Amino acid sequence: xxxxxxxxxxxxxxxxxxxxxxxxxxxxxxxxxxxxxxxxxxxxxxxxxxxxxxxxxxxxxxxxxxxxxxxxxxxxxxxxxxxxxxxxxxxxxxxxxxxxxxxxxxxxxxxxxxxxxxxxxxxxxxxxxxxxxxxxxxxxxxxxxxxxxxxxxxxxxxxxxxxxxxxxxxxxxxxxxxxxxxxx
Numbered sequence: 001x002x003x004x005x006x007x008x009x010x011x012x013x014x015x016x017x018x019x020x021x022x023x024x025x026x027x028x029x030x031x032x033x034x035x036x037x038x039x040x041x042x043x044x045x046x047x048x049x050x051x052x053x054x055x056x057x058x059x060x061x062x063x064x065x066x067x068x069x070x071x072x073x074x075x076x077x078x079x080x081x082x083x084x085x086x087x088x089x090x091x092x093x094x095x096x097x098x099x100x101x102x103x104x105x106x107x108x109x110x111x112x113x114x115x116x117x118x119x120x121x122x123x124x125x126x127x128x129x130x131x132x133x134x135x136x137x138x139x140x141x142x143x144x145x146x147x148x149x150x151x152x153x154x155x156x157x158x159x160x161x162x163x164x165x166x167x168x169x170x171x172x173x174x175x176x177x178x179x180x181x182x183x184x
Contacts, residue, residue, distance in 0.1 A: 011058065011059040011060065012033065012059065012060045012061075012062070013033075013036050013054070013056055013059045013060070013061050013062070013090075014027070014028050014031060014033045014034070014035055014036060014061075014062050014064070015035065015036050015038060015052070015061060015062065015063040015064070015081060015085070016028075016035050016038070016063070016064050016065065017040070017063070017064070017065030017074060017077045017078050017081055018040055018074075018077065019065050019066050019067075019068055019074040019077075020066050020068070021035075023064070023066065023098070024064050027064060027096075036052055036053065036054050036056075037052075037053035037054065038050060038051070038052050038053060038081075039051045039052075039053060040077070040081075048073070048076060048077050048080055050077065050080050050081050050084050051084070052084060052085075052088060055088065056085055056088040056089070056090045057088060057089040057090070058089065058090075058091050059090055059091055060090075060091050060092045060094070061085050061090040061091075061092065061093050061094065062094045062096060063078065063081055063082060063085065063093065063094070063095050063096065064096040064097075064098070065077065065078040065081070065095075065096075065097065066097065066098040066099045067097060067099050067100060067101030067102075068099055071101045071102075074101075075101050075120065075123075078095065078097075078124075079123055079124065079127045080127075082095060082124060082127035082128045082129050083127045083128055085128060086127065086128030087128075090128075092130045092131070093128055093129050093130050093131075094129075094130065094131045094132075094133055095124055095129040095131070095132050095133070096133045096134075097132060097133070097134045097135075098134070098135050099135070100117070100120070100134045100137055100138075100142070101120060102116035102117050102119070102120050103117050103137055103138035103139075103142055104117075104138050105117050106118075106138055106139050106141060106142050106145075107141075115145075117138070117142050117145060118142075118145040121142070121145035121146040121147075122145070124146065125146060125147055125148060129146075129148070130148055130149075131148055131149045131150070131151070132146050132148070132149075132150045132151070133150075133151040133153070134150070134151070134152060134153070135152075135153045135154070135155050136153075136154060136155050136156070137152055140152065
């Protein structure tokens with residue numbers, strides 16, 4: 001059994017999509033739990049199938065999936081996994097998104113453009129997510145797109161400490177290039 005039982009028989013379970021299984025294993029190790037075994041594969045036409053190998057009934061479930069390339073596939077897989085947890089009668093579903101896909105599309109710059117960051121939040125809520133935990137959103141306003149709690153963590157202090165320990169600060173230079181979307 002991969003879950004942790006707490007007082008009153010509450011149970012915490014940790015789930016992972018297929019985007020970065022190594023990250024999920026490391027997080028699970030730090031939490032002292034195992035990743036719940038999950039059967040997941042792609043059908044020949046690209047559709048995604050997911051089934052959990054353990055019951056999530058009444059459990060507090062945490063599902064990690066980073067939205068990296070191929071971004072649409074991993075977002076869809078996460079939505080299917082959220083829906084599976086909802087239909088498995090999970091007590092709560094916390095969606096952990098280390099990289100929130102479509103976060104740069106957080107407002108309309110011109111007419112006839114989507115606000116895709118809001119769409120992702122709406123899809124997660126509709127799928128059954130109760131809470132989102134994410135890191136370094138493009139803008140803080142994205143937290144308001146989700147109709148529920150959002151834990152927005154910041155990696156800069158941790159990253160700065162790590163880099164500071166690895167390099168000589170007196171002989172280093174950090175350069176950042178801005179992103180400019182392609183317009184037609």
